[in-house]
Amino acid sequence: MAFAKPRDAAETAGAAMGETLIEARDVAKTFGDGRVIALQGANFEVKRGEFISLVGPSGCGKSTLLRIVAGLLARSSGELRVHGEEVTGPRTDVAMMFQKPTLLAWRTAVENVLLPSEIKGRVGQAERRKAIELLELAGLKDFAFSFPSQLSGGMQQRVALARLLQTGADVLLLDEPFGALDEFTRERLNVELARITREVGATTLFVTHNIGEAIFLADRVFVMTPRPGEIARIIDVGLERPRDPSIQVTPEFNALVAEVRSTLGGAE
Amino acid sequence: MSATDETSALASSGQWSWRIVANHVAILAGLLGAWEIGARTGFLDPLFFPRPTDILAGFWRLYVTQGNIWDHLGLTVAEVLTGFVAGSVLGIGLALLVGMSDRLRRYLKPYVIISEATPRIAIGPVIIAAFGFGWTSKVAIVMLVCFFAPFVNTLNGMVNVDENEMDMMRSMRASKWQIFRKLMLPDALPEILGGLRLAMASALGGALVAEFIASNAGLGVLINQYTGVLNMASAFVCVLTLTVLGFFIFRGMEALDHWIVFWSDRRRTEQVSRRRARAWSERMEKRT
Numbered sequence: 001m002a003f004a005k006p007r008d009a010a011e012t013a014g015a016a017m018g019e020t021l022i023e024a025r026d027v028a029k030t031f032g033d034g035r036v037i038a039l040q041g042a043n044f045e046v047k048r049g050e051f052i053s054l055v056g057p058s059g060c061g062k063s064t065l066l067r068i069v070a071g072l073l074a075r076s077s078g079e080l081r082v083h084g085e086e087v088t089g090p091r092t093d094v095a096m097m098f099q100k101p102t103l104l105a106w107r108t109a110v111e112n113v114l115l116p117s118e119i120k121g122r123v124g125q126a127e128r129r130k131a132i133e134l135l136e137l138a139g140l141k142d143f144a145f146s147f148p149s150q151l152s153g154g155m156q157q158r159v160a161l162a163r164l165l166q167t168g169a170d171v172l173l174l175d176e177p178f179g180a181l182d183e184f185t186r187e188r189l190n191v192e193l194a195r196i197t198r199e200v201g202a203t204t205l206f207v208t209h210n211i212g213e214a215i216f217l218a219d220r221v222f223v224m225t226p227r228p229g230e231i232a233r234i235i236d237v238g239l240e241r242p243r244d245p246s247i248q249v250t251p252e253f254n255a256l257v258a259e260v261r262s263t264l265g266g267a268e
Numbered sequence: 269m270s271a272t273d274e275t276s277a278l279a280s281s282g283q284w285s286w287r288i289v290a291n292h293v294a295i296l297a298g299l300l301g302a303w304e305i306g307a308r309t310g311f312l313d314p315l316f317f318p319r320p321t322d323i324l325a326g327f328w329r330l331y332v333t334q335g336n337i338w339d340h341l342g343l344t345v346a347e348v349l350t351g352f353v354a355g356s357v358l359g360i361g362l363a364l365l366v367g368m369s370d371r372l373r374r375y376l377k378p379y380v381i382i383s384e385a386t387p388r389i390a391i392g393p394v395i396i397a398a399f400g401f402g403w404t405s406k407v408a409i410v411m412l413v414c415f416f417a418p419f420v421n422t423l424n425g426m427v428n429v430d431e432n433e434m435d436m437m438r439s440m441r442a443s444k445w446q447i448f449r450k451l452m453l454p455d456a457l458p459e460i461l462g463g464l465r466l467a468m469a470s471a472l473g474g475a476l477v478a479e480f481i482a483s484n485a486g487l488g489v490l491i492n493q494y495t496g497v498l499n500m501a502s503a504f505v506c507v508l509t510l511t512v513l514g515f516f517i518f519r520g521m522e523a524l525d526h527w528i529v530f531w532s533d534r535r536r537t538e539q540v541s542r543r544r545a546r547a548w549s550e551r552m553e554k555r556t
Contacts, residue, residue: 070439090441102436105531106454108544115450119442128552145545147537167440 021171021203022046022069027078029064034076037228038064042078044222044231048170051197051204053214054222055260061229062207062222066173069205070096082171092120095169099176101156103148109135109159110144116167127166134162137196154178154185161193165200172197172204179208187245190217194243211264212248215239215256223263233263318501323508326501337490341509344475344487347403348517351410352471356464358411359419367426367456368448380419388413389477396482406478406486413474414467421463425456458532461525468521472514 027042039061046052054062067073068080071090080087082094095116103112113131117123135144138158148156157177164172177193178186194217197204208214214221218237225232237256239247247253300320306312307319318326330337366372392409399405429452437447479488487506494503530536 067435072435072438090439092441094439096436096439098432098436100430100432102430102433104433104451104454106457108541110548111544116440118450119437119440119446125552128548145541145548147531147541149531149534149537150541 019048020045021048021083022205023079023081023084024069025079027065027068027075027080029061029068029073030076039068039229042231044234046203046205048203049201051194051217051219052206052222053218053220054205054207054224055209055211055214056224056229056232056264057209057226059226059229060224061226062224063175064229065224066096066175066205066207069171070094070173072096091169092167093169094171094173095164095167096173097160097164097175097177099179101148101153101160103156103159103163105148108145108147109140109151109162112148112159113163113166115163131162131166134165135159137165137199138162139192154181154189157181157189161196165196165202170201170203172202174204174206176207176209179210186213191245193217194241198241211257211260215253215260216243216245216248221256221260223260225264235259235263315498315500318504322501323504326505327508330502330505337487337506337509340485340487340490340506341513343403343485344472344479345513347406347410347475347478347486348471351407351475352414352468354407355411355414355471356418356467359415359417359463359467360422360460363419363422363426364448364453367423367452368444373423373427384416384420388416388474392478392481396478401482401484406475406483409478410471410474413470417466417470418460418463421459421466422456425459426452428459429455458525458529461521461529465518465521465525468517472510472517476510 022045024042024044027039028037029039030037042061042065054065056062064073068075069082069087071087071094082091085091103109104115107115110128110131113134114123114127117127117131132144135141135158138161140155140158140162143151143155143159148159151159160177164174174193178189181189190213206214206217215237221235221237222231223233223235224230235256239252239256303312303317304320307314307317314322366376388409391412395408395412396405399408433451433455434447437451442450475486476488476491479486480492483489487510491503491506494500494506526533526536530540
């Protein structure tokens with residue numbers, strides 16, 4: 001299959017499930033000579049194949065944390081390791097997706113998906129086939145040659161998702177990727193995101209301010225609170241997979257929502 | 269952009285019916301007829317309004333029997349094109365260089381603002397004093413006129429790149445050169461072409477003013493000569509020639525914009541989309 005790299009990696013490591021991919025020790029970020037604390041004392045480990053949601057109100061540092069893991073933002077202090085290596089900048093095994101699709105308007109969908117391969121300087125038949133297959137995986141079989149302006153907002157994010165997977169990275173960072181979409185489109189894309197990340201064996205950090213969405217997708221939820229931004233609590237979700245949207249009305253699900261809410265409420 | 273949109277909208281909605289064309293012809297004929305009669309009866313001063321028939325005769329004389337307009341026209345066009353290419357290449361090139369470097373941008377900005385505030389035509393006589401009455405000084409003036417719009421627009425286009433898109437490129441470990449070539453440059457293209465259009469619009473005017481100031485050939489000189497001896501019909505021929513020239517230059521730039529920045533037009537986007545799909549399947553078939 002096209003997703004050979006992450007999946008094979010996941011299978012070979014299958015026995016060693018529990019291998020730690022991301023390790024954070026007292027990661028903090030301050031601005032303005034330390035006067036503004038955007039994020040303080042983040043401590044966590046993320047294991048291979050895990051899906052982590054970071055949820056919290058604006059100003060809780062969730063996007064800051066994500067950008068630090070992406071290597072786009074330098075941390076002020078603390079230790080951060082991915083694959084056991086100190087993070088000093090963007091890495092090829094970590095890829096990020098944004099709230100805006102950030103597609104290039106002058107490229108067709110498939111050309112946009114090929115961008116990461118182009119940047120690595122490797123565009124052959126294999127990469128081209130993989131790009132088409134990823135577009136199919138994202139449900140855009142018939143739109144490979146459409147330009148972004150010809151696609152709806154939801155479809156544009158599907159292209160961005162395919163591009164994210166084309167990087168071959170096994171750590172995926174998603175910063176409110178469907179936040180600008182309508183409720184129905186978002187729910188459908190969330191179900192597909194859950195399916196796709198499992199299928200490719202990705203390790204995922206997903207930022208959102210929607211509590212239900214955070215729980216629905218995650219193995220563990222990092223509940224974050226503002227002023228100063230910090231991880232207030234880590235909640236194990238423990239719901240069975242694959243999950244259907246209907247689980248969102250079950251008592252177990254609502255108990256989890258209440259738990260997240262009480263953590264967030266206590267901070268305010 | 270807007271002009272093409274309007275004409276294509278008209279054409280597609282089938283509004284160019286014979287009746288409308290006939291109306292236009294009737295109005296034009298009426299105007300010219302009134303003008304002709306007014307000039308013949310002395311109601312219009314022929315010094316300012318030479319008879320249309322005289323202007324028509326002037327076209328025949330200047331382009332065919334005497335044929336003296338060709339050299340002047342050729343020279344003016346050559347000045348415009350050379351100055352335009354040199355000025356805009358310099359403008360765009362410098363802006364790309366400056367846009368890539370924060371430091372250059374900071375230090376060069378005041379000079380650009382100062383030189384932008386200076387009326388360009390005021391420097392005309394200075395340039396003529398430096399380069400003489402010939403071809404070089406005209407090209408230099410057109411160059412100057414054509415430098416700023418592409419420079420400012422290109423710089424704007426480079427600076428206004430979306431921060432999220434920059435992060436997207438950085439997160440993929442794109443080099444500075446890759447970010448420039450794959451993101452900043454194509455992203456700035458609509459603005460660069462807008463700058464080129466502005467430059468082209470002022471290039472013709474710049475060349476004429478330069479010729480008016482001091483020159484021995486070119487359409488501006490010809491206009492000066494004819495008005496000097498009150499041969500207004502021939503002067504009108506030169507002016508109308510410039511009208512046609514300006515029209516084609518404007519349309520040419522529009523077509524270039526339309527062709528390059530295809531993604532800002534829906535129909536062009538669909539066209540390019542089909543072409544890329546075809547090219548893709550041909551490539552995949554060839555190699556498998």
